Amino acid sequence: MSDSAIQVSGLHKRYGEHVVLGGVDFDVPAGTVFALLGPNGAGKTTTVSILSTLDTADAGTLRVAGVDVRRNPRDVRRHIAVTGQFAAVDNTLTGAENLRLIAGLHHLSRRDARSKVDGLLDRFALTDVADRRASTYSGGMRRRLDLATSLVGDPSIVFLDEPTTGLDPRSRREMWSLVRELVDAGVTIFLTTQYLDEADRLADHIAILDGGRIAGSGTADELTRAVPGGHLELRFTDTDVATRAALVLTSVAPSRTDTTLRVDTDGAVRDVRHVLGLLEAADVDVESMALHTPDLDDVFFSLTGGRPASDTRDLQEAIAP
Ligand SMILES: Nc1ncnc2c1ncn2[C@@H]1O[C@H](COP(=O)(O)OP(=O)(O)O)[C@@H](O)[C@H]1O
Ligand SMILES: [Mg+2]
Numbered sequence: 001m002s003d004s005a006i007q008v009s010g011l012h013k014r015y016g017e018h019v020v021l022g023g024v025d026f027d028v029p030a031g032t033v034f035a036l037l038g039p040n041g042a043g044k045t046t047t048v049s050i051l052s053t054l055d056t057a058d059a060g061t062l063r064v065a066g067v068d069v070r071r072n073p074r075d076v077r078r079h080i081a082v083t084g085q086f087a088a089v090d091n092t093l094t095g096a097e098n099l100r101l102i103a104g105l106h107h108l109s110r111r112d113a114r115s116k117v118d119g120l121l122d123r124f125a126l127t128d129v130a131d132r133r134a135s136t137y138s139g140g141m142r143r144r145l146d147l148a149t150s151l152v153g154d155p156s157i158v159f160l161d162e163p164t165t166g167l168d169p170r171s172r173r174e175m176w177s178l179v180r181e182l183v184d185a186g187v188t189i190f191l192t193t194q195y196l197d198e199a200d201r202l203a204d205h206i207a208i209l210d211g212g213r214i215a216g217s218g219t220a221d222e223l224t225r226a227v228p229g230g231h232l233e234l235r236f237t238d239t240d241v242a243t244r245a246a247l248v249l250t251s252v253a254p255s256r257t258d259t260t261l262r263v264d265t266d267g268a269v270r271d272v273r274h275v276l277g278l279l280e281a282a283d284v285d286v287e288s289m290a291l292h293t294p295d296l297d298d299v300f301f302s303l304t305g306g307r308p309a310s311d312t313r314d315l316q317e318a319i320a321p
Helices: 044-051 073-077 095-105 110-123 139-150 169-184 196-202 220-225 239-248 269-281 296-304 309-319
Strands: 004-015 018-029 033-037 059-064 080-083 157-161 188-193 205-210 213-218 231-235 255-257 260-264 288-292
Touching (some): 018 188, 033 196, 044 059, 044 157, 044 188, 080 139, 169 188, 188 196, 196 296, 205 220, 213 220, 239 269
Parallel strands (some): 033 188, 080 157
Antiparallel strands (some): 004 059, 231 288
């Protein structure tokens, strides 16, 4: 058994003339959360559909749970669960009925089904509303039920396609903690999202999908350290002090606006200490300082050159005569 839950190399997919995935590679270690980050139309759902055997690739080597997806899609299905952006819950049934239905599809015995359903209702805080029709559920409750139904078959890998799009902040947080619980229970999570904060919050590894390729990947830390934008900002009481400070700091080439100096740094403690040490040795008082480290926003803009064009392209196609 390999340590990879999902291995993708050279994944290509086109719809007609439209190349959606133009050679995508990534590797998801077992027991981790992997976030595929990208704007609308980037190909996130296409990737999930292919890995979960709902759609086929044009080219590429794909392994999920150690199984060759293109050769043995049926075996793959035994290991995975998929929950989509649009919950696949039957609104005419109650929460408990939805779960029992899926337990039936998995051929669980009556007793196993009951304990499984009760356990999931409890775990997803749905016991109180178990006998209410899903049509009366809030968006957050419906997503929880959707996720619960996907766990009936004890999958080792769960695909979550934009699990929090359209949810209010509180439901998003609930969803995040459920995802964390799943990981703690040993499940591998493949998540797609348009939200940088969600990827930052949940994912061990992030890959940024743009223009049909992975534009960058790594941990949030690795990604943010690799882009420019970090700096140390030093404020001084007046322009005279700032002028003296600028002279003292010529070796680190600060930029200046009025009483503020800015020194580029990736945020390393050694840099900060060096700068403060120079000022202290010259007896220059710093009034206040702030360290700005690049965030995933900076990464996204740096790697994709601004708001992704695909949005505009789709829009232009949509409004073209
Ligand atoms: N079945 C399909 N037929 C034709 N084009 C499709 C189909 N599915 C997706 N697309 C196109 O592929 C691109 C990527 O779609 P998708 O994977 O849904 O993106 P995302 O999930 O990142 O928003 C979009 O431009 C979309 O219009
Ligand atoms: Mg999508």
